[in-house]
Structure formats: C-alpha cells, structure tokens
Amino acid sequence: MDVLSLLLAQESPNGLLHNVMSATDIVKIVAVSCMLGGPILIAIVYIVFQTLWNMVRMMGDNSLKKKMLTLGFSVTDIERVLRAENVAVKSSKPARPSTPDVVMAQTIK
Numbered sequence: 001m002d003v004l005s006l007l008l009a010q011e012s013p014n015g016l017l018h019n020v021m022s023a024t025d026i027v028k029i030v031a032v033s034c035m036l037g038g039p040i041l042i043a044i045v046y047i048v049f050q051t052l053w054n055m056v057r058m059m060g061d062n063s064l065k066k067k068m069l070t071l072g073f074s075v076t077d078i079e080r081v082l083r084a085e086n087v088a089v090k091s092s093k094p095a096r097p098s099t100p101d102v103v104m105a106q107t108i109k
Helices: 003-009 013-020 021-069 076-088
Strands: none
Touching: 021 076
16 A cells, blocks of 8 residues: 555544554664664764864964964974874873782791
C-alpha cells in the first residue's frame, strides 16, 4: 500500500500513523540513531573544540611574535623561542620514576 491510499482510507491522522509506523519500528529507529548519533556527536564536538584550541594557541603565538618584534628580537630568536615552547609542551608529561612502586618485603632476622 502506498501512502496516498493509506491517507484516503483513514479518517484520522492517528490511524494513519498507526498503520504506517508501529511501535517496534520507532524503537528500532531510536536505537539506530543512538548507536550512530552518539559517536558522531562526540566526533563533531571533539573537532570543534580542537579547532578552537588551535585558534587560541595561534593567536597567542602571534601576539608573542608581535611583542618580541617590538622589543627588538631577531626572527631567529623568535623561531627558537617558539620551537622551545612547543618542545616544552610536548614533554610536559611526567616521567615514570626509575624505582618500582612496589617494594619487595624483606625477611625479618
């Protein structure tokens, strides 16, 4: 049956909706949209915040470049500072201690 014949056969819109889509169809549609929509929404939010963070960082770098130029630093000095800043940010993860966290028990004499 096509939609037009269903529309003409029904007296009320509720009856048409009941014939076109059942409750199990609605549950299936909601389940599929939750499974696919959640990860897609997370990816979109991640991309937006990553882009905004990159823009903020770039604006900070640009303002630092302008300040250093007005203070009379050379271009090579500015590049060296920016490279050192990037290396410091990447290596800011704490290093694991060389000693193990678990201490072995010693025998009592």
